[in-house]
Amino acid sequence: MRTLPLLLVVAFLAALGGAATVLAITPVGSQPVVRTALAEARNPAGAPGKTLGLSRVTVDPGGSLPLHRHPGTQTAYIARGALTYTVVMGRVVVRRGNPETDARVVRTIRGGQTAVIRAGSWIVERPGTIHRAANRGGRQIVIWLATLFRTGAPSAILVTTPVR
Numbered sequence: 001m002r003t004l005p006l007l008l009v010v011a012f013l014a015a016l017g018g019a020a021t022v023l024a025i026t027p028v029g030s031q032p033v034v035r036t037a038l039a040e041a042r043n044p045a046g047a048p049g050k051t052l053g054l055s056r057v058t059v060d061p062g063g064s065l066p067l068h069r070h071p072g073t074q075t076a077y078i079a080r081g082a083l084t085y086t087v088v089m090g091r092v093v094v095r096r097g098n099p100e101t102d103a104r105v106v107r108t109i110r111g112g113q114t115a116v117i118r119a120g121s122w123i124v125e126r127p128g129t130i131h132r133a134a135n136r137g138g139r140q141i142v143i144w145l146a147t148l149f150r151t152g153a154p155s156a157i158l159v160t161t162p163v164r
Contacts (some may be wrong), residue, residue: 023126033063035145035155042151045072051151059083059087059141064134068156072149077122083133086114088159090129096121 039054050072059065059081067088085092087109094106094117109115117123125131136140147155 015027023090033057033059033065043149047148047153050148051153053145053147053149053155055147055155057143057145059133059135059143061135061138061140063141065132065156067130067132067159069130069159070127070147070149070156071153072147073128074125074148075122075146076125077144078117078119079142079144081135081139082119082137083117083141084114084136085109085117085123085133086131087111088130088132090126090131092123092125092129092131094121094123103143121122 004062035055035057036041037053040054042050044050044052089111091108094107094115095103096106097103099122106121109114148156
């Protein structure tokens with residue numbers, strides 16, 4: 001088990017490219033977290049030098065994403081399951097409903113807090129928000145992601161140094 005942290009780092013870094021990639025490896029007996037790129041547009045109107053992306057992430061029971069941050073803005077919609085989400089630094093507002101008509105704030109998860117984000121809820125992760133997530137339930141989680149990152153930037157940046 002001493003090699004597990006190294007395997008997590010290697011797997012996470014290897015996952016930053018490719019159409020269907022493993023984001024993190026969890027202990028034996030658990031399935032990985034898989035991010036599948038579905039669409040992207042480079043230099044969209046109003047965002048030169050950026051790439052607008054759409055992805056699907058699946059997290060099997062027992063799967064987890066290590067401590068990380070994103071190089072741009074990412075909106076995540078929990079389509080199925082219940083995601084256990086921890087914010088170490090920053091904050092994330094959990095919303096539910098249509099953002100154009102009736103979105104309501106469910107809660108705010110602040111640094112040092114963990115909460116469960118259920119299907120039908122969505123969050124916006126901003127650069128600098130350091131977080132981790134896991135599937136502590138018995139069914140697969142499906143997350144739809146919309147990202148706006150600098151072109152060529154990785155989808156996630158592993159945080160390995162202590163956070164204060």
